[in-house]
Amino acid sequence: MADVISSFKSLSTKMQELATLEMDRLFSDMRLLAENTNVKVYAATRLDSGSSVALKCVQKETTKKTDFLREFYCNSYLSPHPNIVTCYDEAYATEAYYAFAQELAPVGDMSKHVKRGGVGDKRAKRVVEQVVFALEYIHKKELVHRDVCLENIFIFDHGLSRVKLGDFGNAERVGAFVKKLKVRSPWAPPEVSLAVYNEGYYVHSAQDAWQLGILIFVCLTGSYPWSSADITDRHYKSWVAWLKRKTTKMPPRFKCFTPRLLRLLRRLLEPKPEKRYGVEEVYKYLSDPWLLQVDHPGISFDKCSSDIWLGQMWSLQRLVEKKMVDLLHSYLTQPEPVKKESRRCVRFAAEVEAIDIVNLV
Template structure:
């Protein structure tokens, strides 16, 4: 393997950040060499790379070189951007996750931004650590990060059931600290969802936020390209495609609130935060009316009044009215889900009051089939719908292999699963570049 010399960052990068990113390829454990013992990338949290950071000179490795230095164990994930492989260093036996980003989908600048941002944030115990492994192959840019042995948060959320409340509270606290740390650095993650929360144990006693490909500075103007998912804030859904919008921390706050709902219920609260979505519109009308006690949107009746106050602050329709993520810590001491409101008898009693186009309890399946399918049957659905069910939690699907990921862009499309004879909706993250 050839020595390509020391990698240098642009002169515009702050000196403290430059010191943390300028890594010599000589010797074991250096990013430039792509080999040696992979070590945690130490970085100074006092600053972060500037947006116009120029390219580093990355060492090139052939597929044979990669196989010589690392033993492939299995694939951890795959998407339009590329893939993540679990490998073990052949000399030291260290297991690491190698992220391969396809060159045809991502600019070098975008790849290096993600690498350097992750490194600058790695000093937080709640953010995944990037390692001193950085190289390119013929078709991919590659960097290493610590391996989370228990998968991601999505893997453990039972659809339409949700996680135990104590586990949810542990996640809330750790993710809240991760996001608050980012926000203190004027950085916005912009892709908060369970797939980007990595687990080091199945009880969520140690979790970390990952995937900073869409992270931008507060105040940065980005363009909206296409698509939404339930975690996308309403102001982003409404943004003019040509003008784009300014990045704010309130976008992460909204996504965090939706994620807490998903963890507690195993459902999405809505498909998109837009007036055309009946569940979102019902929730918005309830908020606009002042969130009257005793009158709850159909998907929110299982929560305690304390939890509803928390969601009211996290999911305020106006961005300026949303609280900070650390403000949810005061709600962790309260019960979030009401056992009384979860009971079928309570839900059926509430369902008897529906009228004018709202489905009653007779629209739902029998209680025995409800128990067997582990569904949360709601007493009613928003007016103008016909027995509309809550949307079960599902993983984001990237079905358009030709969509570029420059500036971390991805597209929402409807595609066909090649292994099934049915259409699947691709619910990729809100696309902003």
């Protein structure tokens, strides 16, 4: 780990002054692939070689240069692994962005390929095995990815026999103290979900193991097991109760899995990080069937476990609109005295704000 840190410090010193340039002097055919509040990713063609690359552009206004350089170096340092996206040894700065070039995944990322019912037993195992191989390598370097999810697994062939883990913007060394961000995510382990906003927690490889468990579930079903690993979430609560043998009733969302896979998920989705197994535990279960045989394609869930599927037919906007219309209808059809009208409006506004998007259906 000392070598990693010293190498990063050396690189940071060397690259503190990034030359400002216009991207169209180096690249052509730039096409937006993805974006969020402070990052844009483009497909582009290098003018000097004609090769296709992915350009990750991070806003200067919201990103410290040291954070950008840390991600760039971390990706470069891990690039030799066959299941980690290759980062080319070039970083740039424009007037508004820091940017670096990576290899372009021709088939996109996993979020565009996992639909309702998942990708099937064999294809799920193909993906998971390659991600485990990458995570093992990362952990041996005493680093933690911290953002294992569909959007960060990139596909290089349609059969999913060649995928790579990318996006090291959240990667940290083991033992680093980081602040909790104000985000509710079905991927986050309980020790992160329970951390107080803007307070910190220590980074550990067990956090990647948890996200690997969620990845297995998502690849096999096309849905999340819960909206948040918090005891206030009824689906997570039922998982913990079953895990601790407080009940013999298996959580409905896990009924499609074989006993062997359930054994693996017990070890990866263990609430206490110190008891959670490492990612390499997955290798012991790759030769076992993961899904129970069913008479129809896809995975069946009962009514009480319905949620938003990754390949949902409705957009989130339509789901929110439907929920708000239902709420409004219930208030308008329940007559109350005029003097209580203002209190009714306040209560309605509070209920609208409390809508849980992940458990709308």
